[in-house]
Each structure stands twice: as structure tokens, then as C-alpha cells.
Amino acid sequence: MKFKADEIASVIQKEIEGFQSQILTAEVGRVIEVGDGIARAVGLSSAMAGEMVEFSNGTRGLCFNLEENSVGIIILGDYLQIREGDEVKTTGALLSIPVGNALIGRVVDPLGNPLDGKGSVISSESRPVEFPAPGVAQRQPVKQPLQTGIKAIDAMTPVGRGQRELIIGDRKTGKTAIAVDAILNQKGGDVICVYVACGQRAANVASVVEALTEHGAMDYTIVVSASAADPAPLQYIAPYAGAAIAEHFMYQGKHTLVVYDDLTKQAQAYRQLSLLMRRPPGREAYPGDVFYCHSRLLERAAKLSDELGGGSMTALPIIETLEGEVSAYIPTNVISITDGQIYLEPDLFFAGVRPAINVGISVSRVGGNAQTKAMKKIAGSLRLDLAAFRELEAFAQLGTELDAATQKQLDRGYRMVELLKQPQYQPLGAADSVISIYAGTKGYFDKVPVTKVAEAEVELLQFMQDEKSEVRNALIKELALTDEIEAGLKAALEEFQGRITANPKYSAAK
């Protein structure tokens, strides 16, 4: 096929002839002060709060403070290129970013500019970064499970579609790992994931992107990154941008999962901006509206009513605590906004319990509604059993003589803890988690030495897949433990138990 040059030229000519431009009217002001990501301008007498403005070099900004004689602007870009006396003009628009299918698989900054070197994001749709959360009538209760693929979470602190579940813990306790595993587990499903990196080390973001790519998760994931090196205004708007991207899909009736990693850094960026803008500091020098900063973000996560398409946006905000201090300002704020929290502990982490979830104080306020029927049936008493085990364990360390029943409970507890350990990047399907936990709680691993439980579990799942696929498939299909399935599962587990007791590997001295 050959292009006809004159044909193309005539099309362009026609377009240009049809071009009518009106005189552009804009409100302008002048920069009187600039530094550290903010600028102050005089003029702009009709600027609106939250309105996008444009500096003379094309950098965009956001009206943050409207004062008697000047306007405080946060600069979304390189503030070193802006000088005193520069012109700044209003655009009459709110800050918005491109959204839609074109973003899937991309790594972008909070303004929608590509960071992955795969060319510009071609999208005809855009959405304001700040958007009101759906109201009461537009929502419905959370009742559909979102499988994270992590046994301990799916069993004890289940996450539902439209829920906000906080992941909280000290540095280096595996917070991001849980979020990434939850994203990996959506592979092949109907959930679109957004990972927002806010104030993270660029190297960490790169390794998350690599892990997602390696496991094929970038086919349904969008990464929004404002690393620690980016100016504070970008870190501040990054979670809102991620929410806008997810919201677009939610209002189309799709399911989304958005991870904010992490909101502590966002609060710090917001504190920096507020102090530079001379807003009065409050507790820990955060501004008075830091609660609203997080609540309006997390309220955007919702399960929409059926009239609106029934889409959902599940949020997994991450908060980093200092030395386990959950009663600091930002952690308490976010705990009170979210529908539960997954609490990670460094002690457990270093004791080899990974994910290092403290099941005692981790909760999900949506509860059993967001669990598959099968999991609900078997995991009901798991939390209490584990809590009782922890108490007994502390008691047993005193070296007292224990009766047989207590010893048995302890042994079961040790095995359950082993069973709830899970390596990174290996999320389990819903049916497999049910099989594992069922086997554990019913005592099928009691004969296995504690150190071999993980190995035996792998073998069990392999056995179920290879030899008892009818039971497993029925479980996958129903996701409920009907009498028939339970009977099949019991028979299969007994057969498996017989096999491992015969195996010298597992009968070796405890």
C-alpha cells in the first residue's frame, strides 16, 4: 500500500481551514515567591481552590491556599525552573489525569506521564484527581470476597470487594510483600489492580514492578509512582491519582484493587506542603486536616449498588509505624477510617513466621460476609484457637508439666502456625487454602513433625491436584463445604494421612 502525499496534505489543509480559534481569555498573576515545591502568586483574583494553574514555562500547579492578597500554589513539576515574576494563569479546570484501558500495564507518574519508556499514554478519557466519594444510596454492603491468596488473611481477616483493609507494621516486616501477593493472586481473575508507590525508594518500586512483570501481573496492573526523590506535591497527589484511575473502572462496573504504599509518606509530604504554606501545625506538626486528607481518599473505595453497575474498589492502604507505635497520630487516624487492619510484627518476622501477621490484633470489620462459605465454615474457630495457643505457649515456656489434652492443643497450635507460613510470590487459590486449613484444624498434620509441616502441605496439595482432582474441582466450583464435598475431602485426607505415616521421612523422630 502506498500513501498518497497530496491526499494527506489535502486532509490536513481542510482541517486547518476549518480551524477556528477564539481569543483565549485567562486570569493571570505573577509569582512573588517560589521554593521547595510551592509558589505564591499575586493576581489570579478569580482562582478557585483546587484549580489547576499553568506557569509560563508550561509547568502545572494546583491552587492550595487562597489568601487575602495572594494565592499559594503547589508546583507539580520542576520548581527550579520557575522564577520570581513569572506569569501564572488559571486554566478553569481541576487537576485531572488520563484514565482507561490504555493505562493497564504501564508505570506512570501521578500526572499520567509514562515512566516506563514505552511511549506516551494514548487515552482519550480523563478524570479529576479529586472526586467526591459515592454517597450512601450509591453503595451496597461488602459481601463478595476478594481473595488475597494468603492463607492467614483469607482465613482470619478476610477482605471483601469494596473494603478498606489497612496493612500496618514497622519497616521491613513485609507490608509491601502482602500487597504484592494480593495483586499476584488476581491473575486470571476479573480484578484490575493499581499499585500506588508514594515516597518509596525508587529501587523498591523497580523491584515491585519487576516482580509483577515476572509473574505476569502487569497484564492487569497499573503502577503509579511518586518516589522519594519526587517533589512533595507529587507524593501528595499520588494516592488520589491512583484512586481516580481505579474509580474509572469501578464506575464501569469492574472490580478494582488499589494499594497505597504508603500513606505515612503521603501524610509527611502533606505536612511539608502545609508547613511551607504556613498553615497552622497541630499534633506531630501535621495540619488539622490530615485526617480529612486520608478519610476522603479511603472513602472513595466502595462497592457500588447494582444500579450503578456493581463495580467495586478495594483499598489496601499501608502505614509504617515506628517501633510498633500504633497509637501515633497517623496510624490511629487511618485505623479508625479503615474496615480493619492487618498488623505485622517484627518479632514474628524474625522468628520466621512470614507473613508476620499478629492474628490477635488483626481484624476485619466486614467479617465473615466477605468469606467464601467453605472458608467461613472451617476458619470460624481458628482465630480463637490460635489466641488460646499463644497463651498456652507462654505458659508452657515456664517448664511446667502439662496434661495430655494441653500438650495436644499445643502441638496442634505449633502445626497451625507452621501451616499459616507462606513464601512470598506464592499466593494460594481459594480451594487450596481451604484444603490446607481444613487438614490443619482437623488434625491431619498432627503426626507430622513440626519442621516438616510445610513440606507435607506441599505434598498434600500436589496429591489433591493429581489424584483427587474431582474433590478439588468440586470445591473450586462450589467454594462451599457441602456434605458431599466434605465427605470426599475427609476420605482423601485420610488416604493422604495413611501415606505420610508410612513415609519414613515424616516418621523420623520429632
Added chain:
Amino acid sequence: MAAASTIRPSRVLEDPSAKAVARVYAQAYLDAVTQAGAENPLEEITSFQDDVLNLNPQFADLLLSEALATDEKIRLIEKTIQPSASPVFANFLRVLAEHQRLNLFPLILNLAWLEQEHRAGRQRVLVKSAVPLSEEQLSSIQNRLQSALNSEPILIPSVDENLIGGLVIQVGDTVYDGSLKTRLGSLRRQLRKGYLHEIQSGRDRFSHPEGN
């Protein structure tokens, strides 16, 4: 006098809070002078800046800076300025000295000019063009603006070659941009948007509707 001084340019760095204070003094001074019956209310204050302060920079430093205490400044004013100034202006300077606002004097002068223009129903209009405008063009712009605005425009023409062609007119904070540069920019955006749409819809032509 009128033509040269009506477009007295502002040379002072912007400081919004100082400006708010200075505006109060400027308005009060204008009121006082007008009440005293001066024919040209700003003649004296302007000539004080142009003929006294500008010609004697050391004296200006002494008076406007913080180097002297308030009483010393008042004594200085009484000794040097009062004999040759009108009573209203001398009092004005004394009031400024007493309130320690003499450093705002240049700003007050500027704002007094703007205020007087405003009271006379005139408004400054910046006109930017790519090439210098002739008298004829300026007067036609003046006439058009006069019918569009409710006040008499004072044109401040300037030349900016980057505009390529056309005019940019600024009244207060509002800019009316009819320059060729901006029009070309919006033409480019419009063309790009149109072709982006073409590319996106065209991309589907090459893929099988039911997938690979």
C-alpha cells in the same frame, strides 16, 4: 505632565501585605489633598520622589531606612522638608514617620497613582504585540477598548517578538490572548487530538475482532 506621568511604571517588588497597608495610606492621602483643594493632587508627592529622593539618594536612605529613630526622623522632616512643603504633605510625612511606615513611601506613591486613575475612571491596559504599533493602530485599539470597557483605557504598549503576530491585551488580571503563538499552539493541540482519535480507532482495523 499628563502623558508622561499617567503611565508611571511600577518599579517596586510585590509584597501583598505591604501593599494592603500602603493602599490605606494612599487613599487617605488622596482624600486629604483633595479636601485641601489641590488642583493636581499628586504633583507634590511625585515631585518629592523625583526631585528630592531620587536626586539625594543618601537623604532617601536616611529617611526611608531604619537607620534613624522616629524622633530623629521627625526632626529631620521638620528641619528640611517642612519649610518648602505644603502643610498637608508635611503632616503626611510626619504621620508616616510616627507609624514607622516611611519605608512604604515608594509603594504608597505608586498606589496613589493607581487610585487616582481609578477615581478618574481610567484603567491601565497592557498591550503586547510582536512589532511596534503605530499611533494610528494604538488609537484604534484605544477606541475599541473604550467602548468595551466602562472606563477610559490607558494603553501601555510593549513589544514581544515571541508572539509572532496578533495582540495580547491585559486588563487588570484578565488576559485576552489573540496572539499567533497561542493560536498555533491550540491548532497543534486540536490536530493532535483529532489524529490521536484516528490512530486509536485505526488501530482496531489491524486486529482481528475475535482476538488472535
